[in-house]
Amino acid sequence: MSENKKSNENNELENNKVFESTFGNLLNNDELKNDNAVVHQPKEPLEEVLISEEQPPVSTPEQMEQAAQNYIPESIGDEKWEEFLSRAPLPPMSKADEKRAIHIGFSEIARIKQYMLHSFRHMDNEFNRLYAIYPLALSKDFQEKYNDVHKDMVAIIEDLENLVDGKIDSVEAVQKDFRLHQTFEERRLSILYGLIEYYNNKK
Incomplete structure (x- = not known):
């Protein structure tokens, strides 16, 4: 057997001894082996959480008007916005x-x-x-x-x-x-x- 091969085997044995002395107690501990891992269980299923966070459906004109308020730019006053929405656009010119x-x-x-x-x-x-x-x-x-x-x-x-x-x-x-x-x-x-x-x- 060559010197390099013997040297590699000796190094591997030495590394195994160091690993065993460091982590052996943890690996051979029966209490740890039998201990069940604790996994967090949410109180509510994920689907129910997601549904509860969704906005309620818009069904009445009042609700639609309230929802639309969020999309009106702050720089535009209500009167100007209403005027803009109500007027008919000019047709394109030839x-x-x-x-x-x-x-x-x-x-x-x-x-x-x-x-x-x-x-x-x-x-x-x-x-x-x-x-x-x-x-x-x-x-x-x-x-x-x-x-x-x-x-x-x-x-x-x-x-x-x-x-x-x-x-x-x-x-x-x-x-x-x-x-x-x-x-x-x-x-x-x-x-x-x-x-x-x-x-x-x-x-």
């Missing part, structure tokens, strides 16, 4: 009508921007021409106020352009609160329908 309405909307917005700038310049020129006190005391203040208001109006018009074009996510109010997306979708459709109706009746 591609041709939508394209025409967008074209009309952008044309009108461009004219509004031009007229807004033209009207202030005209007013400013007329005041300078007619009233000596205007360039002496008012012109500078008027120009500063107009610039501030003009910036706000440009932002509003850009929002309207995005709305008409269907870029709802670019509307400032929607960027601040994404929950308004559906509201602005409906508003856009209403505006487009209004433009088509106005120009159809104008003929």
Whole structure:
């Protein structure tokens, strides 16, 4: 027998002796052998526990209304929620009508921007021409106020352009609160329908 094999057998015998001396008493203890393991028995079967935790069935209109309260977002008031549920949605617009309405909307917005700038310049020129006190005391203040208001109006018009074009996510109010997306979708459709109706009746 080789030396390695003898060495392995000696190591195995030594390990068995250590194991026996450590755990032998536990393995040979008759009391422990006869002792039954304690298993927890629930008082109620699992099926009964699960059934008892389920919500009671909803059967009456009052119960349905009460259950629905949990699904109404806190940010929406009851009146607005009821109004939203009760109104009939606008029908989808045909591609041709939508394209025409967008074209009309952008044309009108461009004219509004031009007229807004033209009207202030005209007013400013007329005041300078007619009233000596205007360039002496008012012109500078008027120009500063107009610039501030003009910036706000440009932002509003850009929002309207995005709305008409269907870029709802670019509307400032929607960027601040994404929950308004559906509201602005409906508003856009209403505006487009209004433009088509106005120009159809104008003929």
